[in-house]
Amino acid sequence: MKSVIYLTMCILLASMMSCSSAGKKEKDGTMIVNQDSVTDKGLQCMQRSEAKASFEYKGKRYESLVVRSPDETLPVVTNEQGERYADNRIRLRLTCEGKTVVDKEFTKEDFAGQVDAKFLKHAILEGMVYDKTSSAGILYAASVCYPQTDLYMPLRLTITANGNISIVREELMEDLYEEEKGE
Template identity: 35%
Template sequence: MKQLYFLIAVVLCTATGCGNKKDASGSAEQHIFQIDSVDQVTGVQRMQVSRIHQDIVSQGKKYHLFIDRAPSDSLSRVKSDLGTFADNRIVLKITRENGTTLFSKTFTKQSFSSFLSDGYLNHFMLEGMVFDDEKTKDSKNIVLAASVSIPMTDLYIPFSITITPDGKMTILKDEDMGELSPLEVDSLN
């Protein structure tokens, strides 16, 4: 009988807790899951390693996409109001169906520096990259979405990376994104 009461109490606590969850778009819970580790000596926070292996199709041709995001201690640290973070490095490799390489590049936030002022660049990190199926299916190119952001916040800048069928790359700032307001750099130091 005690086990039954305990089980009911657990179910009620779980149900009550689920009803009070915040929107995951920017909640602290979501951001905590992005952090893999915190160095106990330096306090440097590192995002989780992310590896994507995906078969994709562009203009009827099959490709294999590999995206590897990992924190890098060799890149400069990123400081925000929420602490110090190791910046990320992303390796993108696209191979053709026969195994030959169409495109291969390692990205850092410096890859997007022509779109960011130094004030932003010092406080943003390379957050992620994904295949953009919607833009690819309407194009002869392979299109990926990438973003740089202030760590653990909803402030980010989206980019489109386009890879042509002959392996040439272009990067554009997402046109749907408005201009960023001036960054108060002093508040981030």
């Protein structure tokens, strides 16, 4: 349960960090913290974001860079109201003492083995953030979500020191609550 809460907080924190640079003050004194843009094609796009992290793993220094960019070349996602959204592409670059361990671009299709196809059809790749290290490897939290809603699938990526990536779907907090309630 603690890991799911921590994962959710990491995703929210990364989302807030990516939005903080987009804040602007309006004439009436209100602050717009996050405002998605709309392209000339009428597509709503999330803001581009960049998250850097430095950490030690097995006695070596690692640098992580995660960049989320809206990508109009990916299939458009349309919600029930007919609103159209550009999906995102996320580039993960992980280096160890100057040597590249991982340099990969992700789309939501990279998570198709962990997310139901029906959900994936109407979802976008929302974000990815460095979480922590463990004996299994370097952990990242990611999420695929319905645009501008609270409906999402939390995912965990584990990267080994030699660059192998494994992806699993995390338990949703509602699922854990139902399991605890049933005990």
